[in-house]
Amino acid sequence: MERNEIKALVRRNIIELEPYSTARDEYQGTLGTFLDANESPYPTGYNRYPDPHQKALKEKISRIKGVSASRIFVGNGSDEAIDVLMRVFCRPGKDNIVAISPSYGMYSVAADINDVEVRKVQLSEDFSLNVDDMLAACDGNTRLMFLCSPNNPSGNAFPVEQLVSLADNFKGMMVVDEAYVDFSSLPSLLGQLDRLPNLVVLQTLSKARGMAALRLGLAFADEYVIKLMSMVKYPYNINAAAQKLALDMLDEDISPKVEQIKAQREMLAGRLGSFGCVKKLYPSDANFILIKVDDPNRLYEHFLSRGIIVRNRNRVKGCEGCLRITVGTPDENVKLLEAVEAYEKGDIR
Numbered sequence: 001m002e003r004n005e006i007k008a009l010v011r012r013n014i015i016e017l018e019p020y021s022t023a024r025d026e027y028q029g030t031l032g033t034f035l036d037a038n039e040s041p042y043p044t045g046y047n048r049y050p051d052p053h054q055k056a057l058k059e060k061i062s063r064i065k066g067v068s069a070s071r072i073f074v075g076n077g078s079d080e081a082i083d084v085l086m087r088v089f090c091r092p093g094k095d096n097i098v099a100i101s102p103s104y105g106m107y108s109v110a111a112d113i114n115d116v117e118v119r120k121v122q123l124s125e126d127f128s129l130n131v132d133d134m135l136a137a138c139d140g141n142t143r144l145m146f147l148c149s150p151n152n153p154s155g156n157a158f159p160v161e162q163l164v165s166l167a168d169n170f171k172g173m174m175v176v177d178e179a180y181v182d183f184s185s186l187p188s189l190l191g192q193l194d195r196l197p198n199l200v201v202l203q204t205l206s207k208a209r210g211m212a213a214l215r216l217g218l219a220f221a222d223e224y225v226i227k228l229m230s231m232v233k234y235p236y237n238i239n240a241a242a243q244k245l246a247l248d249m250l251d252e253d254i255s256p257k258v259e260q261i262k263a264q265r266e267m268l269a270g271r272l273g274s275f276g277c278v279k280k281l282y283p284s285d286a287n288f289i290l291i292k293v294d295d296p297n298r299l300y301e302h303f304l305s306r307g308i309i310v311r312n313r314n315r316v317k318g319c320e321g322c323l324r325i326t327v328g329t330p331d332e333n334v335k336l337l338e339a340v341e342a343y344e345k346g347d348i349r
Ligand SMILES: *Cc1c(COP(=O)(O)O)cnc(C)c1O
Pocket: 076, 077, 078, 079, 080, 104, 148, 152, 177, 179, 203, 204, 205, 206, 207, 212, 215, 216, 217
């Protein structure tokens, strides 16, 4: 797809939208006597509205990711980016999205809220992807395609060639959710943005970066797409405290923590795979492991009785019998393994 073809995918009312202009849009200086935003003049540390464009934060992310700031959208979690994409591209009651299944639940929730049809394409039994099935699910009204890689809850990353081939052949916006990319053996698609104007890469500060409570999700895309998303978001979608804290926390080199989690993941996979109650252990490129067990509800309750909370995915189509276990600290992982050992011995409270 060419850059100039994207406009045809955008809702007419969004192209014509006159976005809200904040006081800080109309006067951009930082020094002076500010009597333009009806703020309290008494300093509390938070009496002034935050930067609606998150300029400093985007500059820092730009340096870390090697993507120009004009190609970065910062949302109140990835969830905001997902919802804003729906509102930019999908006409309620008319357009549809295509997404893999099983996958992250927010794609269909955001679509449902926006009255956008969801076409789910089931992954194969080993959670691999069929590119032709994805393309066959599309029609002239398919505006967005959602691929999560590494995928939640299966944990596998899809081959880059498959994702690129989808973006090349799909006549809509291809959204690749890379929430777990820091833990993956496969590279990010960020390097493909130049070549693929219909690509949107989602990342988040919630997982490897350890800022889930700050609610900061990132979208990387063509400048035009980012401009549209910025028009549609709430003007002050990222509060000042979150912007400031993220700026400071982004100085951390997270690679030692990421490496430890990856090493612990491999340790856990090895150990879990040796238990008789574990029928299948799916390879993971993320910070969690999906296992298929003999009696998921019983093992889930057993974990709970020992104060360990995992995610029961037994009722998700394609994940029957499965529990999803996040990789914790070495101590937490030992506690988990001890619980499985007790379960195997029939030592159940
Ligand atoms: C956790 C997760 C996210 C992160 O969402 P935030 O709103 O940024 O916290 C995004 N996508 C997937 C697939 C996830 O599992």
